[in-house]
Amino acid sequence: MADPITKLRAACLSRGAHGIMGLGRLFRIIDDDGSKSLNFSEFHKGIDEYGLGFSRNEIQEIFNVFDKDGGGTIGNTEFIRALRPPMSQSRIDVINKAFDKMDKSKDGNINLADMRGVYIATKHPKFLSGEWTEDQVFRHLLDVFDTPGQGDGTVSIHRNVNPGHLNEFDGR
Numbered sequence: 001m002a003d004p005i006t007k008l009r010a011a012c013l014s015r016g017a018h019g020i021m022g023l024g025r026l027f028r029i030i031d032d033d034g035s036k037s038l039n040f041s042e043f044h045k046g047i048d049e050y051g052l053g054f055s056r057n058e059i060q061e062i063f064n065v066f067d068k069d070g071g072g073t074i075g076n077t078e079f080i081r082a083l084r085p086p087m088s089q090s091r092i093d094v095i096n097k098a099f100d101k102m103d104k105s106k107d108g109n110i111n112l113a114d115m116r117g118v119y120i121a122t123k124h125p126k127f128l129s130g131e132w133t134e135d136q137v138f139r140h141l142l143d144v145f146d147t148p149g150q151g152d153g154t155v156s157i158h159r160n161v162n163p164g165h166l167n168e169f170d171g172r
Contacts, residue, residue, distance in 0.1 A: 040063050
């Protein structure tokens with residue numbers, strides 16, 4: 001018998017919650033109060049509605065695993081990271097190669113200086129329209145991979161690219 005998280009992940013995927021967009025949609029459906037976070041009551045109700053037959057204790061156990069910061073709620077990022085399937089080795093290899101190519105300074109981080117060496121910001125539509133400077137284009141691209149709401153303009157493969165799968169990366 002699969003562990004409860006694997007069982008929940010399989011159920012979500014089998015019912016159409018494929019990829020980040022599908023899991024995000026599922027999260028919004030379960031988020032009854034629209035707070036962009038799930039308390040235990042909402043999470044419990046959502047699991048019950050999936051009809052998986054988990055006991056209250058099993059649901060509490062899953063909730064505790066998902067609630068990484070112990071704050072009593074599960075944010076969208078925590079939810080998605082907990083439910084997304086593990087990455088294949090070929091995908092991990094592609095991410096590592098792309099990261100290595102962008103990390104021009106070879107310090108394990110990608111920042112504005114690294115971006116200047118690998119991306120032509122002057123071709124970006126917002127630069128062409130005059131809305132953004134080159135640095136704003138670079139910063140926007142870095143922010144896509146940075147921790148939501150905590151962006152510092154530096155992306156680390158461990159901290160930002162895939163924090164939920166650190167053990168899968170090749171010793172970085």
